[in-house]
Amino acid sequence: MMNIFLRWFKFRWVKAAITFTILIVFSYAFVLPWLSHYLQSKFLSTAPNGVETPATYGIPFERVNILSNNRYLDSYVVNAPSKKQIPEALLIFHGAEETISNWAKCQKLLYDHNISSLVFDYSGFGNSTHDASIKNLNQDAIAAYSYFISKFKNSKVYVLGFSLGNAPMLASIESFKPAPSGMIIGSAFSSLKDLGKYSGKSTSYFKIFAKLIPDVWNNTKAIKVNHIPILVLHSDSDASNPLFMGQEIYALANEPKQFELLHGLKHNAPISDSSQTWWNPVIRFIEGNKNIMNPQDQ
Secondary structure, three states: OHHHHHHHHHHHHHHHHHHHHHHHHHHHHHHHHHHHHHHHHHHHOOOOOOOOOHHHHOOOOEEEEEEEOOEEEEEEEEOOOOOOOOOEEEEEEOOOOOOHHHHHHHHHHHHHOOEEEEEEOOOOOOOOOOOOOHHHHHHHHHHHHHHHHHHOOOOEEEEEEEHHHHHHHHHHHHHOOOOOOEEEEEOOOOEHHHHHHHOOOOOHHHHHHHHHOOOOOEHHHHHHHOOOOEEEEEEOOOOOOOHHHHHHHHHHOOOOEEEEEEOOOOOOHHHOOOHHHHHHHHHHHHHHOOOOOOHHHO
C-alpha cells in the first residue's frame, strides 16, 4: 500500500513540476513580452502633434520626415542665421507626454541666439509612425542624429536630452558618429527602475512596467561610457525626477563635465514660462565651448 502511495505521489509531483515548467516557459515566451509591449505603449505614446510650429513664433522652418527603419519621424528643422565661421546646432530629445509642437517656442529662443535646432517626435509620438517601444526609440535616436549631422555638416553639433529623452540619447551615444561637440542632460531620471520607485508622477502602468522590465534605460550606467563634454542641469523643485537622480548621473560621468543647479523650477520648465531661466546655462554651455573641434574634423 505504501509503495502505491509513493508511486502516486511521485507521479503527481512530476506532473505538477512539468505543468509549472510549461507555464513558466509560456509566460516568458508569450505573456511577459506581450505585457511589456502593452505597458510600453501606455507609458510612451502621446496624442497627435499640436498646432504650434516655429512659424507660430515668426521664424522659418522646414518640416521633415526622418526615416527610422520602416518608420517616419515628424520633425521641425530650424536653420538660424549666424556670422560665425563654425555655427552651432542642437538636436533635441524631448520628454514624455510631449510632441514637437511643445518645443517650437524653444526653437525660437535658440534662433534668437543664432543656434540652429532640430526637434523630432519618436515613433508613436505625435504624428510619427507607430509603435512606441524602447527598442524603436533607441533606433529613432540614431536615425535622428544621422539626419541631423547630414543637415548641419558644417556646424558644431550638440545634443540635448530632456527627461525621458535622455534615455534613448544616452543609450545610443556610442553610435553617434561623428561624436557631438557636447551633450546636455536635462532633468534626467537615473534609471527606469528608480523612476518607478521615486517619481511623484509615475502612473500605475509605469510602476508595474518598471518592476517587470530588465535594467534598460539605466542612465547612470550609460553615462560611464561617454567622454564628450557634458552639462547636467536639474532643479531642486523637480517633482517628477528628483534632484538626486541628476546628481547621481553627474557623479558617475567622466570629465569634462559641469553641473547647473536650478532653483524653484518645475519639471517642465524648458517648455514653460520659466524657459529662459532653464535655457540660459544651456546657451552658455554651447557658446562657451570655444576650443572644441568641429565634430566633422575629429
